[in-house]
Amino acid sequence: MWIFFSNSMLSIVDKGGDGSTLLVRARRQEDITRIFPQAQVQVGGGTDYLYRARIDREEVAQRVAEAVRGIRYPNFKSTVDEEERHEAYLQVWGEMADFQESGHR
Numbered sequence: 034m035w036i037f038f039s040n041s042m043l044s045i046v047d048k049g050g051d052g053s054t055l056l057v058r059a060r061r062q063e064d065i066t067r068i069f070p071q072a073q074v075q076v077g078g079g080t081d082y083l084y085r086a087r088i089d090r091e092e093v094a095q096r097v098a099e100a101v102r103g104i105r106y107p108n109f110k111s112t113v114d115e116e117e118r119h120e121a122y123l124q125v126w127g128e129m130a131d132f133q134e135s136g137h138r
Contacts, residue, residue, distance in 0.1 A: 039112040058082035
């Protein structure tokens with residue numbers, strides 16, 4: 034699952050472990066620690082995400098639910114303060130807009 038927060042983008046998967054944790058991955062270390070400040074972030078791991086942390090499944094669910102409950106904006110893109118992040122998110126938005134249109138041709 035990809036989740037875009039105003040200040041973080043995470044990839045969350047169930048990869049190994051005993052099922053009680055999820056693997057939270059990111060392109061930037063701070064993307065994990067902004068959402069999970071206590072996370073023990075590992076660097077590397079042999080895949081395309083440089084940063085990763087194993088986090089309790091219930092904690093992941095709770096943080097995502099808190100973010101949803103806290104939505105108070107009419108437009109997500111306007112909440113992204115970092116210029117470089119905003120541009121990256123806008124590119125994803127544009128690609129998905131193109132994807133939407135391609136389904137209607």
